[in-house]
Amino acid sequence: MLAIQQLSPSGLDQLWFYLIGVLWLGYFFLEGFDFGVGTLLPFVSRDDIDRRVVINTIGPVWDGNEVWLLTAGGATFAAFPQWYATVFSGFYLALFVILAALIFRGMAFEFRHRRDDPGWVRWWDRALFWGSALPALLWGVAFADFVHGVPIGANYTWTGTFFDLVKPYALLGGLSTLLLFTLHGATYLGLKSDGDVRVRAQAMATRLAPLTFVVVTAFLAWTYQTAHTNHRVGLVPPLLPIVGLLALAAVGWLARDLLEGWAFIATAVVIVAFFATLLLNLYPNVLVSSLGSQYNLTIAAAASHRYTLEVMSWVALAFTPFVLLYQSWTYWIFKKRVSRPGTEPVTESSPSRA
Amino acid sequence: MNSLVAGISTLSLARWQFAVTTVFHFLFVPLTIGLGLLVAVLQTAAYRTKDLAYDRMTKFFGKLFLVNFAIGVVTGIVQEFQFGMDWSRYSVFVGNIFGAPLAIEGLLAFFMESTFLGIWIFGRGRVSARIHLLSIWMASIGTILSAAFIVAANSWMQHPVGYTIDPKTHQAVMTNFWAVMTNSTFIAAYGHVLASAFLTGAVFMLAIAAWHLRKGHDLAGFAKAARIAIVVTVLAAVATMFLGDSQAKQMTRQQPMKMAAAEALYNTSSGASFSLLTIGDLSGNAVFQIRLPHLLSVLATNSWNGKVEGINQLQKQYEKQYGPGSYVPMIWLTYWSFRIMVGLGIALFALGGIALWLVRKRRLEKSPRFLRFATWMVLAPFLANSFGWIFTEIGRQPWVVYGLLKTSHAVTPISPGYVATSLIGFTAIYSLLAVVEIGLMLRIAKVPPAIETPEEAERAPELIY
Numbered sequence: 001m002l003a004i005q006q007l008s009p010s011g012l013d014q015l016w017f018y019l020i021g022v023l024w025l026g027y028f029f030l031e032g033f034d035f036g037v038g039t040l041l042p043f044v045s046r047d048d049i050d051r052r053v054v055i056n057t058i059g060p061v062w063d064g065n066e067v068w069l070l071t072a073g074g075a076t077f078a079a080f081p082q083w084y085a086t087v088f089s090g091f092y093l094a095l096f097v098i099l100a101a102l103i104f105r106g107m108a109f110e111f112r113h114r115r116d117d118p119g120w121v122r123w124w125d126r127a128l129f130w131g132s133a134l135p136a137l138l139w140g141v142a143f144a145d146f147v148h149g150v151p152i153g154a155n156y157t158w159t160g161t162f163f164d165l166v167k168p169y170a171l172l173g174g175l176s177t178l179l180l181f182t183l184h185g186a187t188y189l190g191l192k193s194d195g196d197v198r199v200r201a202q203a204m205a206t207r208l209a210p211l212t213f214v215v216v217t218a219f220l221a222w223t224y225q226t227a228h229t230n231h232r233v234g235l236v237p238p239l240l241p242i243v244g245l246l247a248l249a250a251v252g253w254l255a256r257d258l259l260e261g262w263a264f265i266a267t268a269v270v271i272v273a274f275f276a277t278l279l280l281n282l283y284p285n286v287l288v289s290s291l292g293s294q295y296n297l298t299i300a301a302a303a304s305h306r307y308t309l310e311v312m313s314w315v316a317l318a319f320t321p322f323v324l325l326y327q328s329w330t331y332w333i334f335k336k337r338v339s340r341p342g343t344e345p346v347t348e349s350s351p352s353r354a
Numbered sequence: 355m356n357s358l359v360a361g362i363s364t365l366s367l368a369r370w371q372f373a374v375t376t377v378f379h380f381l382f383v384p385l386t387i388g389l390g391l392l393v394a395v396l397q398t399a400a401y402r403t404k405d406l407a408y409d410r411m412t413k414f415f416g417k418l419f420l421v422n423f424a425i426g427v428v429t430g431i432v433q434e435f436q437f438g439m440d441w442s443r444y445s446v447f448v449g450n451i452f453g454a455p456l457a458i459e460g461l462l463a464f465f466m467e468s469t470f471l472g473i474w475i476f477g478r479g480r481v482s483a484r485i486h487l488l489s490i491w492m493a494s495i496g497t498i499l500s501a502a503f504i505v506a507a508n509s510w511m512q513h514p515v516g517y518t519i520d521p522k523t524h525q526a527v528m529t530n531f532w533a534v535m536t537n538s539t540f541i542a543a544y545g546h547v548l549a550s551a552f553l554t555g556a557v558f559m560l561a562i563a564a565w566h567l568r569k570g571h572d573l574a575g576f577a578k579a580a581r582i583a584i585v586v587t588v589l590a591a592v593a594t595m596f597l598g599d600s601q602a603k604q605m606t607r608q609q610p611m612k613m614a615a616a617e618a619l620y621n622t623s624s625g626a627s628f629s630l631l632t633i634g635d636l637s638g639n640a641v642f643q644i645r646l647p648h649l650l651s652v653l654a655t656n657s658w659n660g661k662v663e664g665i666n667q668l669q670k671q672y673e674k675q676y677g678p679g680s681y682v683p684m685i686w687l688t689y690w691s692f693r694i695m696v697g698l699g700i701a702l703f704a705l706g707g708i709a710l711w712l713v714r715k716r717r718l719e720k721s722p723r724f725l726r727f728a729t730w731m732v733l734a735p736f737l738a739n740s741f742g743w744i745f746t747e748i749g750r751q752p753w754v755v756y757g758l759l760k761t762s763h764a765v766t767p768i769s770p771g772y773v774a775t776s777l778i779g780f781t782a783i784y785s786l787l788a789v790v791e792i793g794l795m796l797r798i799a800k801v802p803p804a805i806e807t808p809e810e811a812e813r814a815p816e817l818i819y
Contacts, residue, residue, distance in 0.1 A: 052817045059819040060476040063427065063468035071460035073434050078457040081449020081525070088438025088445075089766040095439060096776045100783055103428040107787070110424035113819050114417075114794055157767060304450040304527075305520070311531045315458050323465045330469055333481060341816035 036185015038132025105131025144173025244273030388555020
């Protein structure tokens with residue numbers, strides 16, 4: 001009780017900056033592999049039963065994973081209204097595409113299997129693929145833009161156009177997240193499926209890992225370069241991106257040796273390190289203006305008043321443990337590998353050599 | 355000048371977008387809440403009695419529930435983000451207060467419903483029957499909690515409490531969270547919204563059960579489903595009407611203009627009559643009207659000769675209070691949406707009453723004309739829900755936050771091209787979804803459940819999705 005109240009107002013603002021960061025990290029860690037699985041759907045399956053195996057690996061959990069996004073959005077609205085307002089109005093069309101993609105993707109899970117018609121099924125398979133790949137790309141574009149700067153002027157009003165969002169740096173960021181999430185999906189599938197799908201997913205992870213390493217390294221180097229010229233190096237411990245890159249370097253090797261549990265942990269570490277690097281790079285801003293640092297939106301300027309943040313802190317403190325508990329419980333309930341009907345699952349999904 | 359024109363059209367485009375996306379979203383939400391509870395009730399009956407008829411009904415209505423839930427979820431994501439997209443100045447103004455229930459809704463309600471629904475969909479035969487039953491109840495409670503937070507947020511827009519205005523930033527700042535969550539407007543609206551959601555679920559279940567009873571499918575199962583649905587229809591219709599009535603009285607005190615517009619009452623009067631319908635225009639030149647004496651006064655104030663304030667007097671008063679401008683909402687829309695909502699509510703009460711009478715006479719299954727009528731009445735709750743919200747939101751205009759922020763000052767200052775793009779996009783996507791959704795619902799609803807042995811009923815399919 002005292003801990004929360006003793007924090008200075010700026011301390012409380014900071015706490016919420018970190019908490020929202022944690023929500024985004026949780027979202028990308030969890031829905032990251034959902035996106036990856038959706039993106040890999042056409043590449044790791046030979047027939048409809050394979051595709052169903054792939055989809056069923058995330059079937060019970062995808063919706064709960066997506067709630068991390070809704071909670072991050074709601075928490076941003078409550079804790080940093082100006083951040084919420086500027087980002088969502090500024091990234092207007094990009095956000096529209098993400099929302100449209102998430103709509104079709106979400107429906108695909110529940111609609112795809114309701115009819116036997118191959119045309120119907122194919123349609124929803126496409127929805128799953130594009131609905132996963134597009135947000136995987138666009139979230140990276142958006143986070144790269146936060147760091148690199150977007151045209152916001154006086155009163156934190158957006159003054160740019162859609163094309164200010166798709167600069168080379170941001171596109172490289174998007175490519176990085178698309179590859180990272182796909183790789184994450186491949187290691188998840190290696191852990192959660194059985195039979196041919198598992199073999200193909202493992203091959204996919206082995207093949208994607210070097211390319212991902214090159215792209216992500218280039219992106220992080222560029223990020224460092226930008227931060228350096230803007231004198232914003234300091235808050236990001238160098239350890240963070242380095243650990244991320246080391247984990248990424250290990251993924252291909254772990255996947256090849258069928259250390260599936262470790263490979264999944266490695267991709268998870270990369271994703272967390274990647275986004276933590278970007279978010280910490282923002283500090284003490286939540287948005288960087290490309291029109292000049294006087295227009296940067298700072299944590300302090302964006303934050304809600306103390307009382308709101310206190311209320312939210314209490315609610316978060318009281319209920320987050322339960323959420324984490326029952327959400328982890330679902331993963332435990334559905335811990336068995338998904339395999340083609342008629343074939344007995346060989347192993348439980350524990351990190352072991354097959 | 356140019357920017358003024360652009361500003362105006364951004365506003366109207368943004369309002370259309372909010373109307374399209376919100377009305378569409380709210381077609382599915384009440385059904386999720388109502389049917390979720392009913393499926394939980396069916397499954398509880400199956401669990402307690404071991405009667406396979408209840409089990410079949412749980413699975414049958416469970417499928418429809420899931421298809422409906424999915425579309426409610428995906429359209430709900432848009433709801434949360436479009437405040438920032440189209441209403442950024444609103445978002446900055448209210449974020450301190452309005453954002454909190456939204457965030458808490460995510461943490462408390464959305465996680466609960468989505469996680470436990472995952473267990474429910476995939477858990478049959480994999481978790482124990484008790485855990486499986488628990489999971490549908492948890493999901494149902496999640497949907498009911500979710501409604502609480504969003505209605506609390508909306509109620510703050512209708513009747514702001516527990517806030518102060520920051521003199522520096524001109525933001526509304528929360529001073530009392532408890533006041534926000536116990537807002538009298540919220541208590542009244544939440545009861546009405548929940549009751550109408552249960553009514554929606556029950557009428558939906560009754561309509562489909564009636565269709566199968568008429569066709570002679572699975573009489574054992576659908577007769578049971580119909581009986582549960584009928585009891586809930588009657589109870590929920592009564593609750594909806596009573597709670598709606600007390601809400602109307604409260605609204606008369608808190609937003610008198612809304613009530614005046616609902617009746618197109620131009621001048622303050624005591625013992626005011628209520629017009630059942632009007633042909634002609636609403637500004638006093640009616641060609642034909644049916645009027646019920648004193649009813650408006652009774653509805654609005656609970657007294658035979660109670661004084662109800664008129665539009666003209668209120669307009670003058672508000673000009674003095676808030677400055678020049680029109681404070682009158684679209685009268686024809688408030689007038690008719692109010693009547694459609696109330697009329698359909700009464701019709702649904704009648705539907706439930708007749709059905710209950712037929713059940714007691716043991717004639718329900720032998721009344722094909724009534725069963726056909728009951729099936730068509732499935733449209734009524736959806737229309738009533740939509741018009742109820744159209745009334746609430748249009749009747750509050752020109753305010754977005756009553757007395758504090760006008761809708762015209764809430765919109766994002768961006769070029770109308772963006773909003774037009776997403777408006778066209780969302781309208782196209784939602785139209786497509788509507789066609790796909792209704793087609794699939796009809797297809798699923800028409801297939802009678804397969805009769806299973808107890809072993810088959812327990813078994814889980816190997817691949818669910």
